[in-house]
Amino acid sequence: MLKSILIMFLLVLGPFALSAHSGEEHQKNKMESAPSPEGLKKVNEHYLKQVKPIFKKKCFSCHGSGVDLPWYAVIPGPKQLMEWDIKKAKKHLDFSRDFPFVSHATPKKDLQAILKMVREGSMPPLRFLLMHWDGALTLEEDQVIQAWAKKSLLQLQQTP
Ligand code: HEC
Known part of the structure:
Protein backbone atom coordinates (compact mmCIF):
# COMPACT_ATOMS: atom_id res chain seq x y z
CA MET A 1 0.00 0.00 0.00
CA LEU A 2 2.70 2.45 1.03
CA LYS A 3 4.73 1.44 -2.00
CA SER A 4 1.92 2.19 -4.43
CA ILE A 5 1.35 5.60 -2.86
CA LEU A 6 5.02 6.33 -3.34
CA ILE A 7 4.86 5.29 -6.98
CA MET A 8 1.81 7.48 -7.53
CA PHE A 9 3.67 10.36 -5.97
CA LEU A 10 6.61 9.90 -8.29
CA LEU A 11 4.35 9.67 -11.32
CA VAL A 12 2.64 12.92 -10.45
CA LEU A 13 5.70 14.88 -9.39
CA GLY A 14 8.21 13.39 -11.81
CA PRO A 15 7.32 15.54 -14.82
CA PHE A 16 7.41 18.70 -12.69
CA ALA A 17 10.89 17.91 -11.48
CA LEU A 18 12.00 17.25 -15.05
CA SER A 19 10.54 20.40 -16.52
CA ALA A 20 11.93 22.59 -13.75
CA HIS A 21 15.35 21.20 -14.49
CA SER A 22 15.20 21.66 -18.23
CA GLY A 23 13.92 25.22 -17.79
CA GLU A 24 16.98 26.03 -15.77
CA GLU A 25 19.31 24.56 -18.37
CA HIS A 26 17.59 26.52 -21.07
CA GLN A 27 18.12 29.82 -19.28
CA LYS A 28 21.74 29.03 -18.53
CA ASN A 29 22.43 28.31 -22.19
CA LYS A 30 20.74 31.50 -23.23
CA MET A 31 22.78 33.60 -20.84
CA GLU A 32 26.05 32.10 -21.91
CA SER A 33 25.49 32.75 -25.58
CA ALA A 34 23.74 36.13 -25.42
C1 HEC B 1 7.57 27.59 -49.54
C2 HEC B 1 7.85 28.18 -48.29
C3 HEC B 1 9.28 28.45 -47.88
C4 HEC B 1 10.22 29.23 -48.52
C5 HEC B 1 10.07 30.00 -49.82
C6 HEC B 1 11.40 29.20 -47.67
N1 HEC B 1 11.18 28.43 -46.55
FE1 HEC B 1 12.47 28.12 -44.98
N2 HEC B 1 11.08 26.91 -44.07
C7 HEC B 1 9.83 26.61 -44.57
C8 HEC B 1 9.17 25.67 -43.66
C9 HEC B 1 7.78 25.10 -43.86
C10 HEC B 1 10.07 25.43 -42.61
C11 HEC B 1 9.88 24.55 -41.39
C12 HEC B 1 10.68 23.30 -41.49
C13 HEC B 1 10.12 22.33 -42.45
O1 HEC B 1 9.04 21.82 -42.22
O2 HEC B 1 10.76 22.06 -43.51
C14 HEC B 1 11.28 26.22 -42.90
C15 HEC B 1 12.40 26.22 -42.10
C16 HEC B 1 13.54 26.99 -42.33
C17 HEC B 1 14.71 27.03 -41.50
C18 HEC B 1 14.92 26.20 -40.25
C19 HEC B 1 14.57 26.99 -39.02
C20 HEC B 1 14.80 26.18 -37.77
O3 HEC B 1 14.31 26.60 -36.75
O4 HEC B 1 15.45 25.13 -37.83
C21 HEC B 1 15.59 27.91 -42.06
C22 HEC B 1 16.97 28.31 -41.56
C23 HEC B 1 14.98 28.42 -43.28
N3 HEC B 1 13.74 27.85 -43.41
C24 HEC B 1 15.57 29.32 -44.13
C25 HEC B 1 15.04 29.71 -45.35
C26 HEC B 1 15.73 30.58 -46.28
C27 HEC B 1 17.12 31.19 -46.06
C28 HEC B 1 14.91 30.72 -47.37
C29 HEC B 1 15.18 31.48 -48.65
C30 HEC B 1 16.38 31.14 -49.35
C31 HEC B 1 13.69 29.95 -47.11
N4 HEC B 1 13.82 29.36 -45.87
C32 HEC B 1 12.60 29.87 -47.96
C33 HEC B 1 9.26 27.12 -45.72
C34 HEC B 1 9.89 27.96 -46.64
Whole structure:
Protein backbone atom coordinates (compact mmCIF):
# COMPACT_ATOMS: atom_id res chain seq x y z
CA MET A 1 0.00 0.00 0.00
CA LEU A 2 2.70 2.45 1.03
CA LYS A 3 4.73 1.44 -2.00
CA SER A 4 1.92 2.19 -4.43
CA ILE A 5 1.35 5.60 -2.86
CA LEU A 6 5.02 6.33 -3.34
CA ILE A 7 4.86 5.29 -6.98
CA MET A 8 1.81 7.48 -7.53
CA PHE A 9 3.67 10.36 -5.97
CA LEU A 10 6.61 9.90 -8.29
CA LEU A 11 4.35 9.67 -11.32
CA VAL A 12 2.64 12.92 -10.45
CA LEU A 13 5.70 14.88 -9.39
CA GLY A 14 8.21 13.39 -11.81
CA PRO A 15 7.32 15.54 -14.82
CA PHE A 16 7.41 18.70 -12.69
CA ALA A 17 10.89 17.91 -11.48
CA LEU A 18 12.00 17.25 -15.05
CA SER A 19 10.54 20.40 -16.52
CA ALA A 20 11.93 22.59 -13.75
CA HIS A 21 15.35 21.20 -14.49
CA SER A 22 15.20 21.66 -18.23
CA GLY A 23 13.92 25.22 -17.79
CA GLU A 24 16.98 26.03 -15.77
CA GLU A 25 19.31 24.56 -18.37
CA HIS A 26 17.59 26.52 -21.07
CA GLN A 27 18.12 29.82 -19.28
CA LYS A 28 21.74 29.03 -18.53
CA ASN A 29 22.43 28.31 -22.19
CA LYS A 30 20.74 31.50 -23.23
CA MET A 31 22.78 33.60 -20.84
CA GLU A 32 26.05 32.10 -21.91
CA SER A 33 25.49 32.75 -25.58
CA ALA A 34 23.74 36.13 -25.42
CA PRO A 35 25.53 38.38 -27.94
CA SER A 36 25.98 42.09 -27.34
CA PRO A 37 23.59 44.64 -28.89
CA GLU A 38 26.51 46.13 -30.86
CA GLY A 39 27.36 42.76 -32.32
CA LEU A 40 23.77 42.19 -33.37
CA LYS A 41 23.61 45.66 -34.90
CA LYS A 42 26.67 45.00 -37.02
CA VAL A 43 25.22 41.75 -38.28
CA ASN A 44 21.99 43.52 -39.15
CA GLU A 45 23.78 46.28 -41.08
CA HIS A 46 25.46 43.70 -43.26
CA TYR A 47 22.17 41.80 -43.56
CA LEU A 48 20.20 44.87 -44.71
CA LYS A 49 22.76 45.73 -47.39
CA GLN A 50 23.53 42.34 -48.87
CA VAL A 51 21.22 39.60 -47.71
CA LYS A 52 17.79 41.12 -47.26
CA PRO A 53 17.27 41.79 -50.99
CA ILE A 54 17.85 38.07 -51.61
CA PHE A 55 15.64 36.95 -48.74
CA LYS A 56 12.92 39.28 -50.00
CA LYS A 57 12.96 37.59 -53.37
CA LYS A 58 13.46 34.00 -52.28
CA CYS A 59 12.34 33.53 -48.67
CA PHE A 60 9.84 36.20 -47.64
CA SER A 61 6.83 34.54 -49.21
CA CYS A 62 7.02 31.99 -46.38
CA HIS A 63 9.26 33.53 -43.70
CA GLY A 64 8.23 37.17 -44.11
CA SER A 65 5.10 39.24 -44.31
CA GLY A 66 3.64 36.83 -46.86
CA VAL A 67 2.38 39.64 -49.10
CA ASP A 68 4.40 38.63 -52.11
CA LEU A 69 2.72 35.31 -52.75
CA PRO A 70 3.14 33.47 -56.04
CA TRP A 71 0.26 33.34 -58.54
CA TYR A 72 -0.78 29.80 -57.70
CA ALA A 73 -1.31 30.74 -54.04
CA VAL A 74 -4.93 31.60 -54.86
CA ILE A 75 -5.77 28.15 -56.25
CA PRO A 76 -7.41 25.80 -53.72
CA GLY A 77 -4.88 23.08 -52.94
CA PRO A 78 -1.71 25.10 -53.49
CA LYS A 79 -3.35 27.79 -51.38
CA GLN A 80 -3.78 25.48 -48.40
CA LEU A 81 -0.28 24.07 -48.84
CA MET A 82 1.17 27.56 -49.00
CA GLU A 83 -0.73 28.72 -45.91
CA TRP A 84 0.44 25.67 -44.03
CA ASP A 85 4.04 26.34 -45.14
CA ILE A 86 3.89 29.97 -44.09
CA LYS A 87 2.48 29.14 -40.69
CA LYS A 88 5.16 26.54 -40.11
CA ALA A 89 8.01 28.59 -41.60
CA LYS A 90 7.18 31.67 -39.53
CA LYS A 91 6.92 29.64 -36.39
CA HIS A 92 10.52 28.58 -36.94
CA LEU A 93 11.93 31.79 -38.30
CA ASP A 94 10.31 35.11 -39.15
CA PHE A 95 12.39 37.50 -41.27
CA SER A 96 9.86 40.33 -41.29
CA ARG A 97 11.58 42.42 -38.59
CA ASP A 98 15.20 42.07 -39.73
CA PHE A 99 18.08 40.76 -37.63
CA PRO A 100 17.93 39.45 -34.93
CA PHE A 101 15.03 37.51 -36.42
CA VAL A 102 11.86 36.63 -34.59
CA SER A 103 12.37 32.96 -33.76
CA HIS A 104 12.19 30.30 -31.09
CA ALA A 105 15.99 30.01 -31.03
CA THR A 106 18.92 32.37 -30.39
CA PRO A 107 20.47 34.66 -33.08
CA LYS A 108 23.48 32.34 -33.30
CA LYS A 109 21.33 29.26 -33.71
CA ASP A 110 19.35 31.04 -36.43
CA LEU A 111 22.54 31.87 -38.34
CA GLN A 112 23.71 28.28 -38.00
CA ALA A 113 20.36 26.99 -39.23
CA ILE A 114 20.43 29.36 -42.23
CA LEU A 115 23.97 28.30 -43.07
CA LYS A 116 22.99 24.65 -42.86
CA MET A 117 19.84 25.03 -44.98
CA VAL A 118 21.64 27.01 -47.67
CA ARG A 119 24.61 24.62 -47.71
CA GLU A 120 22.31 21.65 -48.06
CA GLY A 121 20.20 23.43 -50.64
CA SER A 122 17.08 22.52 -48.67
CA MET A 123 15.57 26.02 -48.62
CA PRO A 124 13.29 26.97 -50.28
CA PRO A 125 11.69 23.52 -49.98
CA LEU A 126 11.61 21.33 -53.07
CA ARG A 127 7.81 21.28 -53.36
CA PHE A 128 7.93 25.08 -53.60
CA LEU A 129 10.56 24.99 -56.34
CA LEU A 130 8.48 22.54 -58.34
CA MET A 131 5.87 25.25 -58.81
CA HIS A 132 8.15 28.24 -58.59
CA TRP A 133 10.90 27.46 -61.04
CA ASP A 134 12.80 30.70 -60.45
CA GLY A 135 12.56 30.37 -56.67
CA ALA A 136 15.87 28.60 -56.12
CA LEU A 137 18.93 30.49 -54.93
CA THR A 138 21.48 31.26 -57.61
CA LEU A 139 25.07 30.29 -56.92
CA GLU A 140 25.91 33.92 -56.25
CA GLU A 141 23.04 34.42 -53.81
CA ASP A 142 23.99 31.20 -52.13
CA GLN A 143 27.53 32.47 -51.61
CA VAL A 144 26.45 35.90 -50.36
CA ILE A 145 24.21 34.30 -47.70
CA GLN A 146 26.86 31.81 -46.61
CA ALA A 147 29.54 34.49 -46.38
CA TRP A 148 27.24 36.69 -44.30
CA ALA A 149 26.21 33.89 -41.94
CA LYS A 150 29.81 32.75 -41.42
CA LYS A 151 31.14 36.25 -40.83
CA SER A 152 28.26 37.05 -38.48
CA LEU A 153 28.83 33.94 -36.40
CA LEU A 154 32.46 34.93 -35.95
CA GLN A 155 31.46 38.48 -35.10
CA LEU A 156 28.98 37.35 -32.47
CA GLN A 157 31.59 35.08 -30.96
CA GLN A 158 34.13 37.87 -30.68
CA THR A 159 31.78 40.33 -28.99
CA PRO A 160 30.89 38.63 -25.70
C1 HEC B 1 7.57 27.59 -49.54
C2 HEC B 1 7.85 28.18 -48.29
C3 HEC B 1 9.28 28.45 -47.88
C4 HEC B 1 10.22 29.23 -48.52
C5 HEC B 1 10.07 30.00 -49.82
C6 HEC B 1 11.40 29.20 -47.67
N1 HEC B 1 11.18 28.43 -46.55
FE1 HEC B 1 12.47 28.12 -44.98
N2 HEC B 1 11.08 26.91 -44.07
C7 HEC B 1 9.83 26.61 -44.57
C8 HEC B 1 9.17 25.67 -43.66
C9 HEC B 1 7.78 25.10 -43.86
C10 HEC B 1 10.07 25.43 -42.61
C11 HEC B 1 9.88 24.55 -41.39
C12 HEC B 1 10.68 23.30 -41.49
C13 HEC B 1 10.12 22.33 -42.45
O1 HEC B 1 9.04 21.82 -42.22
O2 HEC B 1 10.76 22.06 -43.51
C14 HEC B 1 11.28 26.22 -42.90
C15 HEC B 1 12.40 26.22 -42.10
C16 HEC B 1 13.54 26.99 -42.33
C17 HEC B 1 14.71 27.03 -41.50
C18 HEC B 1 14.92 26.20 -40.25
C19 HEC B 1 14.57 26.99 -39.02
C20 HEC B 1 14.80 26.18 -37.77
O3 HEC B 1 14.31 26.60 -36.75
O4 HEC B 1 15.45 25.13 -37.83
C21 HEC B 1 15.59 27.91 -42.06
C22 HEC B 1 16.97 28.31 -41.56
C23 HEC B 1 14.98 28.42 -43.28
N3 HEC B 1 13.74 27.85 -43.41
C24 HEC B 1 15.57 29.32 -44.13
C25 HEC B 1 15.04 29.71 -45.35
C26 HEC B 1 15.73 30.58 -46.28
C27 HEC B 1 17.12 31.19 -46.06
C28 HEC B 1 14.91 30.72 -47.37
C29 HEC B 1 15.18 31.48 -48.65
C30 HEC B 1 16.38 31.14 -49.35
C31 HEC B 1 13.69 29.95 -47.11
N4 HEC B 1 13.82 29.36 -45.87
C32 HEC B 1 12.60 29.87 -47.96
C33 HEC B 1 9.26 27.12 -45.72
C34 HEC B 1 9.89 27.96 -46.64
